[in-house]
Amino acid sequence: MSKVTKTLVIIVVAIAVAGGAGLFLATRSSTPATSEAAVVPTGGGHFLGPENAPVTLMEFGDYQCPSCGAYFPVVNEVMKRYPTQVRLEFHHYPLVNLHPSAMAAALAAEAAADQNKFWEMHDLIFENQATWSKLQNAEAEFVTYAGRLGLDINKFMQSMRSPDVQQRVLADVTRARDAKLNAVPTFFINGKQIVTPNGVDEFSSIIQSNLPK
Amino acid sequence: MNKRVLAIALLAFLGMIDTFYITIMTRQHVTVQCHVTEGCNDVLTSKYSKLAGIPISLFGLAFYLAAFSCAVAELTGAAKLTRLLFWPALGAFLVSVSLTSIQAFVLEKYCEYCLASALLSTSIFALCSFTRGDQA
Numbered sequence: 001m002s003k004v005t006k007t008l009v010i011i012v013v014a015i016a017v018a019g020g021a022g023l024f025l026a027t028r029s030s031t032p033a034t035s036e037a038a039v040v041p042t043g044g045g046h047f048l049g050p051e052n053a054p055v056t057l058m059e060f061g062d063y064q065c066p067s068c069g070a071y072f073p074v075v076n077e078v079m080k081r082y083p084t085q086v087r088l089e090f091h092h093y094p095l096v097n098l099h100p101s102a103m104a105a106a107l108a109a110e111a112a113a114d115q116n117k118f119w120e121m122h123d124l125i126f127e128n129q130a131t132w133s134k135l136q137n138a139e140a141e142f143v144t145y146a147g148r149l150g151l152d153i154n155k156f157m158q159s160m161r162s163p164d165v166q167q168r169v170l171a172d173v174t175r176a177r178d179a180k181l182n183a184v185p186t187f188f189i190n191g192k193q194i195v196t197p198n199g200v201d202e203f204s205s206i207i208q209s210n211l212p213k
Numbered sequence: 214m215n216k217r218v219l220a221i222a223l224l225a226f227l228g229m230i231d232t233f234y235i236t237i238m239t240r241q242h243v244t245v246q247c248h249v250t251e252g253c254n255d256v257l258t259s260k261y262s263k264l265a266g267i268p269i270s271l272f273g274l275a276f277y278l279a280a281f282s283c284a285v286a287e288l289t290g291a292a293k294l295t296r297l298l299f300w301p302a303l304g305a306f307l308v309s310v311s312l313t314s315i316q317a318f319v320l321e322k323y324c325e326y327c328l329a330s331a332l333l334s335t336s337i338f339a340l341c342s343f344t345r346g347d348q349a
Contacts, residue, residue, distance in 0.1 A: 003289045003291035006289045097321070098320065
């Protein structure tokens with residue numbers, strides 16, 4: 001074997017081993033498991049799904065966080081798979097030092113909630129994350145979403161600035177901090193924090209294990 | 214066998230594993246959990262984690278692969294290439310200093326995998342500097 005061939009063989013083997021090791025570690029660290037939060041958050045939140053559902057899926061999310069945006073269709077699919085067995089509970093955790101428009105997005109969702117359109121606004125905000133995240137003034141974009149949802153625009157803008165709406169978002173932030181959450185999205189199932197599942201199937205297997213036998 | 218070149222190969226190999234891991238985790242859009250520090254996910258999903266839309270971990274992977282290839286070529290006697298690594302290693306070192314500063318002063322959160330990569334690239338730069346000194 002020539003020196004060049006030997007070099008190439010070692011490089012190819014090293015790439016395969018390093019790639020395999022990286023993949024193994026990534027698979028291991030995204031394996032679903034449960035863990036306890038410092039304090040289980042209670043109170044507040046917005047709910048979707050039947051009140052008597054055996055499984056409550058609680059999410060702490062940031063509308064501008066790319067991972068939360070990536071999990072939006074995953075959570076929707078989970079809700080479609082378990083329409084009567086899962087109740088979604090959403091809480092705000094805008095990481096304002098990383099995502100400059102995350103607070104405005106949370107306020108927009110809460111302002112829409114004042115007109116009973118929280119989930120509709122929640123969906124629009126996530127669906128258009130790539131658009132408004134790039135804008136200097138994302139609030140103007142949220143006003144157009146409010147118009148699209150048929151909300152009273154004046155009332156919506158007043159709500160966005162109301163201390164009550166801000167207090168609701170800040171109360172969620174306090175809940176997240178009390179629970180020592182250090183990442184978004186963070187999910188809880190029936191009050192137990194879970195390591196973020198890697199896709200719909202892993203979510204489903206955790207939900208299945210929490211359904212009554 | 215040149216121990217410095219062997220050390221460059223080993224460090225670059227570890228860097229390849231680290232950057233492969235970061236790249237896979239960020240591509241999967243899953244939350245990256247820290248074990249030692251706090252805020253891995255925040256760092257890896259921040260606007261500083263990409264350059265022109267390309268994850269910085271991919272640039273790191275390319276650097277470690279180049280460093281590993283040069284070191285192996287020298288160890289097998291195919292070609293003396295590690296002297297070419299000085300400038301890329303200096304670049305990687307400066308990028309590591311910048312990214313670590315961003316973690317410390319802008320994000321105020323640390324990602325242990327990024328810190329490990331910064332340590333590895335700094336060590337490779339130091340070893341390349343010694344190699345360069347030997348040849349001068």
